[in-house]
Amino acid sequence: MKFQIPIGPQHPALKEPISLRMTVEGEVIRDADIRLGYNHRGLEKLAEQKTWIQNIYLTERICGICSHSHTTCYVQGVEKLMELEPPKRGLYIRTLVAELERIHSHLLWLGVAAHEAGFDSLFMYVWRDREIVMDILEIITGNRVHYGINTIGGVRRDLDAQQVQRILDSLAILRQRSEYYKHLGTNEPSFVARLAGVGYLSREDAIALCAVGPTLRASGVPMDVRKDDPYAVYDEVPFEVCTADTCDVLGRTVVRIKELFQCYNIIEFLLKNLPAGPVAVRAPRRAKPNEVVSRYEAPRGENIHYIKSNGTDKPERLKVRAPTLGNYAATIQMLKNGFIADVPLIFAAIDPCICCAERAVSLVDARTGQEKIISLNSLKSLSLKLSAGNERKREAEWPL
């Protein structure tokens, strides 16, 4: 007996709205369908109306977790357009925040994955220790989520020796805790039983379906923008690209935990080799007409910003390809022939950041199934026309 199960747009396993429709036979999924467009915010259009500097704060708000990824990606592109060369110290601090953000994102993911697997104790412990890295970020930037540290031509705040020492101290605690989570995540029998062999994505499929980030690396493809196309100071920093060859959710967990340790090494290297000098250079207000593609390895995978300038102080076009979008095609492949019980885990294993990936909405006629593109004004007038004759519904009344 085949029937369809809707997961989403509202579902406890999903932190953001998306619709997954599973065609299932008993507990086995035969087909899956992903529907987007529940959280479109019109960011790209908004960016065209704001200046280069204002857009830093706009791009920061694309994502609530990898906020630094989007600003860095954007700022790097704009610096290339303006032909700016940010000072070394500024780039070191930018990379430092990027790696701290990767730690906080991976710890967050580990907690979420544990919760999806019903292992709430690990979830609570990981999120407790995530506070340490959040505190470090607050020490450096003054903020926990939207750091606001990037600016065109460098960063906005400098580090002093006391801060460096505090970061190194906290890092030692984090490293110790991560050892424990590594042990727990790969040895606790009931947890491993849930992860191993779930959401299989072969190496060939991962490449063919353009998977990115830890999802791709867990299928044994050592692809990382930091190594392949180094930006900021990654060409000076020694680190390894972490991979796994199990091609399943367990592999994705292992890759992320391994990356945590790489992050600790990178941060220690950066702090010990922090060059002296200014942290930013002055940026012009306008950029010459040109276009650029900027790539960045976000915690979730490759983030791409395409920026086109036309000689004014505003971009003509900003196109954002968030890493989650790159993983959707692979997710459908992973879901097929899995169990319903594994849906939240498989979906969580790509570390979805749904509203970052929402770039467009399509209007579908419910009766004919026809899709069409419509302007905002005609959409408004259409809704007014449809609701013109309707009586206004009575508001709920306060019982007392």
Next chain:
Amino acid sequence: MATVKTLIYLIIYPGLLFLFLYSTFVEWYDRKLYARLQNRMGPTHTGRFGLLQPIADFFKLMAKEDIVPERADKKMFSALPAFGLAIVFTAMMLLPLWNYSLDKPSVTSFSGDLIVVLYLLSLPTFIFFLAGWSSTNLFSTIGGARVLTMLFGYEVPLFLAVLSPAVLANSWRLAEIAAFYRQRPALALVNLLGFLIALICVQAKLERTPFDIPHAETEIVGGTFTEYSGKKLAIFRLMMDAEMVVVAGLLATVFLGGFPGGPLLGLLNFIVKTLFVIFFLSLIRATTSRIRVDQVVSFAWKYLAPLAIVQLLIVILVKGLLS
């Protein structure tokens, strides 16, 4: 005098009042322990140490809007919570707390009451299945199917594990089994393996992590209880807490020597021993992650059932040596 005694037995202790209060306490104990194991505070606000939190939750739910789905089997949907609660409270009556005499079987303690308690504890599982099925919600239906699938896994090992001490004690009467192990405490150690198996099976029966599959929040929303709200949900929750008390009491009677010492000392014994059992249940809940329903069945038949048979063989050998 006997009538007054029976009325007290039914209404005050261990009947309605005690079981209600004690199950809310047990819920608090479980929640607090679980929270402390996870480095959280648990309930702190309502009452001293948050002791009144489960009662507050109960009354809050009682006052909430009660919705019956349009397409549900309305009579069944509404009657099931009450049936479930009645079944669990009946099972509680059969535990040998007081008001029984070892020589003279009575309504509350008779030969074969062990089987009756086990039977009464199997019924809530069917109540959950029917609750899921009669809701006609997709998630409830899947939850209901999972309840039954799990039942095929844990029920046989549980019966084998609980019946082997009875075989050694040569009685099907709970009071006699408990008295047997009180007289020869060393023999209770023979059943250690059975106790561990029973703990795991009971965890599955109570649908707690790693066996909280029928209402796995991240997979099928509320599972069997997706459509339940208000009073009915409150009663279901009370029923599950009470079931935990009864099950812990059953394990304490069969494996830990029961509750000697009349009403007062027996009460103390009851509380200490059930909390001891529930401590292990909370520990299992905090240290494992949810497994899949197919893994439950294969785990139960690959490991639990053979081990339960080994326990039975040990018991038969020991019995042969003793006689």
